[in-house]
Amino acid sequence: MADNQQPSSQSERKCKSCGDVKPLDEFAPVYAKNSRGQNYRQHTCLICHRIKAAAKERRLRGNDPQRYRDALKRWRDRTLDERKAVKKTRYEKHKAQVFAAYGGFICTCCGETEPTMLTIDHKLEDGAEFRRNNRGERWSYNFYAWIIRNGFPPDLQVLCYNCNLSKHRNGGICAHKLREGSTTIP
Ligand SMILES: [Zn+2]
Ligand SMILES: [Zn+2]
Ligand SMILES: [Zn+2]
Structure with missing residues (x-):
């Protein structure tokens, strides 16, 4: 008992690696065939292990880095659809949250309400x-998440693509507003 440094108590064991005395259940069971049914445990604690x-x-x-790259590729291929679905769900959730915060699915300028046009x-x-x-951000996907993370900055608004483009081309004022003779930025 003394020479292999095991404590006399059967509920504890001294880890061969770190030397700490720990409860037996912090050592993994040994599942070798000839030890089946008996409570043999490893001599290295789970943490060291x-x-x-x-x-x-x-x-x-x-x-063998290539082997790991191949394995990663197999995992990517296998879980592609699943990961896409998770991403899409998260994206839609963020999008709904952002539009709700900026007054809902309606163009601030012309009142367009078709979500796919906003x-x-x-x-x-x-x-x-x-x-x-x-x-470094991937904006097509992360813009909504960024907006939420940054507490919905006040310098953003909901516009339809037409008004967005028109405003862009007319130096910050949509043609709708120019037609009305208004000079305020929508
Ligand atoms: Zn240990
Ligand atoms: Zn519009
Ligand atoms: Zn407009």
Whole structure:
């Protein structure tokens, strides 16, 4: 007992790796055939075991990176549809949340209510600058999430694509407003 440094108590064991004395259930059971039905446990605690397993994983990955790349590709292919669906659901949820915060699915300028024709517009025509300042984001997908994360900035509004484009081409004022003779930015 003394020479293999196991404590006398059967409910505890000293980890061969870190040397800590821990309850037996912090050591993984051994499932070897000839130990079936008996409570044999490993001599390395679960935490040390995990650290060692991670190191081994890194070593194997370093030895054969291509194998891991192939495995990753297989996983990507296998779960593609599922991951797309999750993304789409999250995107739709964020989109609904953002439009609700900016007055719902209705163009601030012309009153268009068809959701597929509506977009979030930078009131001050500073979208390009905004994107420059936030490089690295994938805006097509992340703009709504960004808006939520940043507490719904007040310089955004709901516009339809027509008004958005017209406003863009007329230096910040939609042709609708120009026609009305109004000079205020919608
Ligand atoms: Zn340990
Ligand atoms: Zn409009
Ligand atoms: Zn308009």
